[in-house]
Amino acid sequence: MALVLTSREVDGVTVLELSGRITLGEGSVQLRDAIRDLIAKGQRSILLDLGEVTYIDSSGLGELVSAYTTARNQGASLKLLKLTKKVHDLLQLTKLYTVFDIYDDEASAIASFK
Amino acid sequence: MESVGEVEAAADELATEAGLDEEQRFHIGMAVREAAINAVLHGNEYDPARQIEVSLENTGADLVFTIADQGSGFDPDHLPDPLAAENLLRGTGRGIFLIRSLMDEVHFRQLHPGTELTLIKHLGPKDEKS
Numbered sequence: 001m002a003l004v005l006t007s008r009e010v011d012g013v014t015v016l017e018l019s020g021r022i023t024l025g026e027g028s029v030q031l032r033d034a035i036r037d038l039i040a041k042g043q044r045s046i047l048l049d050l051g052e053v054t055y056i057d058s059s060g061l062g063e064l065v066s067a068y069t070t071a072r073n074q075g076a077s078l079k080l081l082k083l084t085k086k087v088h089d090l091l092q093l094t095k096l097y098t099v100f101d102i103y104d105d106e107a108s109a110i111a112s113f114k
Numbered sequence: 115m116e117s118v119g120e121v122e123a124a125a126d127e128l129a130t131e132a133g134l135d136e137e138q139r140f141h142i143g144m145a146v147r148e149a150a151i152n153a154v155l156h157g158n159e160y161d162p163a164r165q166i167e168v169s170l171e172n173t174g175a176d177l178v179f180t181i182a183d184q185g186s187g188f189d190p191d192h193l194p195d196p197l198a199a200e201n202l203l204r205g206t207g208r209g210i211f212l213i214r215s216l217m218d219e220v221h222f223r224q225l226h227p228g229t230e231l232t233l234i235k236h237l238g239p240k241d242e243k244s
Contacts, residue, residue, distance in 0.1 A: 059207045
């Protein structure tokens, strides 16, 4: 299943819900474009909801890192919400767990941007 | 890149037939996928004239996957460490690390030209990581 992105606003935070695969050729470019669009529009608080991400490969992991650094370099903040076990395990394996702010529930994540 | 999906699906089928659980199948599928992507992208450099060669086998004791490209080769012992602080925020460079982490054995062989990766997952009740 290709990546489906849905965005909504909660208290000034853009919650970007991702559903499907983030892999080379299937979701990486969509994610990159979505983050660039949000930042270009002036959005400074971005929460990526990964609860429905079924699969991620090294390219997808790289895209998450690039999203994080792109946001940071533009003065924005990007955090992660609801990791599946697969994504959680891969972030731990690659030490990226130490890079991101990660939350299990949306209310805490939204509050953390204030 | 279609071939990458086909290789991943074939690896998953072999792992399923071997009775492996979902997590083991995910590890195998991901490692084989990463190896196939490396072969197409970095080995063959997207050159349609170059082929990748793949074999999959259940020996009874192991699942053995070999993926070979026709590229100029590389030294697997001198890759940047993706866990090092200076590399942690890089967008690339995690493929071989993931392959090594997710499989029980990984062997590299230079083919002149090309590189062959052999990925092995031990079967059996214990995860005898070597």
